Amino acid sequence: MKLTRRTAKVAAFATISALALTACTGGGGSGGGGGEKATEENKPEQLTVAAWMDFPPELLASFEEEYGIKVAVESFPDGASAQTVLRNGLSSGGAGLSDVHLIELDWWTEMMAAPEDWVELPEVPDRWVDWKVKQGSVDGVMTGYGTDIGPLGVAFNQEMTSAAGVATDPEVFGEFIGGDAATWESFLDAGRAYVATSDNYFIDSLSSAFQAAINLLPAAFEDPESGDPYNIADNAEVKELFMTFADAAADGVSAGIPIGHADWGAGFQNRQWATVVTPAWMTGIIADNADGIEGWRLSSTFPDGGGNWGGSFFSVPSTGENTGWAVKLADYLTSPEAAVQWFHETGQFPSQVDAIASPDIAETENEFYGGQRLGQVYGDLASAAGDSAAGGFRGENFAGIQSLVTDGISLVESGGATPEEAWESVVSDFDALGFETAD
Structure with a gap:
């Protein structure tokens, strides 16, 4: 989600049920910050949506059929590209912006620094889990309609772990990484045990796993009260976590090839690693990149009880010419019925309460993952994560x-520095940014 386009469809799902989307219009009222009513008089011929993932074709077609408005997707190769265009558009009075923008959680706070840049969205009661609504609001005003959430799991190749003599199925693998008491330390120690008996790596990238671990901290980098960054040199919690992962990187646990890297797909095809920390949105991407490789499964065990990585929102820039209809489109794209379609198209796990409970999510068997019901597994993982699923505080400088710190882990993975040298590099790079830090 974050670093690569979600172009892969989830492999070999059961036939998708026909969905009636005519009830997807719960919102669409007037918004603040430049919002307007959606009327026949101001109805445009086309609306644009800026995003970096595949849209279910039937979803866009049904909106056009319902309202007579075409939807054009302004597609980006990745979230970072979409973020750059949005940042530039907001700083230039809305120039070049689409009617609706997809905004990823990690850069949400930065994009919402000036709430007046965004239309106030009508509330849609009981649609989303409560913490998703809170994340998509600024000072209690809703400015983003939630799409997916990213409950965390671990995908592993049971043929590889079985050959190494450590795990033959998801239940045994869960025990291997620590069972109900799993921590990042037990997970990484399992990685050391794996590489000691195998000629390939335990995991694709520890920088990616470290990012997932960071998301579990209540306030990793910034003071929730002031929003100012903590001085990284004095941030004992982050340093301890950094050294835990950096030491494992120095021990050769990881291939050092994160999602988005040019060699990530080849790594699956070459059976270069046995595990990947996998938020729900990544399952389809793995299925595409590991196409033809047998044995990939999803564990229901996750370090420190589980958490969340990613999740996005559809928001409407207040400078747009079609804000009323854009609100209606954002509402339409985030209905429970639409969320089921997103799940089948990209593997995104819904934030919509009714979609989470839908049998079409929980009971769908995924052929690529050996017939596992991924919706049920991720639903259980999200439930186990509890409040931590919302993630910690993310200020304007979080992303x-x-x-900067994940680059430090990558430096160790590449053999470019020892863990201690990498941390010193992180501190130096942070200091060079010249932040006014929290006391």
Whole structure:
């Protein structure tokens, strides 16, 4: 989701049920910050949506059939590209912006720094899990309609782990990484045990796994009260976590090839690693990149009880010419019925309460993952995560600082530095940014 386009369809799902989307119009009222009513008089011929993932074709077609408005997707290769275009558009009075923008959780706060840039969205009671509504609001005003959430699991290749003598199925693999008491330390120690008996790596990238771990911290990089970054040199919690992962990187647990890397797909095809930390939205991407490779399964065990990585929102820039209809489109794209279609198209796990409970999510068997019911597994993982599923505080500088520290893990993975040298590099790079830090 974050670093690569969600172009892969989830492999070999059961036949998708026909969905009646005519009830997807619960919102669409007037918004604040430049919002307007959607009327026949101001109805445009086309609306544009900026995003970096595949849209269910029938979803866009049904909106056009319902309202007589075509929807054009302004497609980006990845979230970072979409973020750059949005940032530039907001700083230039809305120039070049689409009618609706998909905004990823990690850069949500930065994009919402000036709430007046966004239309206030009508509330849709009981549609989303409560914490998703809170995430999509600024000072209690809803400015983003939630799409997916990213409950965390671990995908593993049971043929590879079985050959290494450590795990033959999801239940045994869960025990291997620590069972109900699994921690990041037990997970990484399992990685050390795996590489000691195998000629390939335990995991694709520890920088990616570290990012997932960071998401579990209540306030990793910034003070929730002031929003100011903590001085990274004094951030004992992040340093301890960093060194835990960096030491494992130095021990050769990881291939050092994260999602988005040019060699990530080849790594699956070459059976270069046995596990991947896998938020729900990544399952389809793995299925595409590992096409033809048998043995991939999803574990229901996750370190520290589970958490969330990613999740996005559809928001409407207040400078748009079609804000009323854009609100209606954002509402339509995030209905429970639409969420089921997103799940089948991209593997995204819904944030909509009715969709989460839908048998079409929970009971769908995924052929690529050996017939596992991924919706049920991720539903259980999300439930087990509890409040931590919402993730920690993300201020305006969260995404940038996170990239800086994960780059430090990558430096160790590449053999370019020892863990201690990599941390010193992180501190130096942070200091160079010249932040006014929290006391």
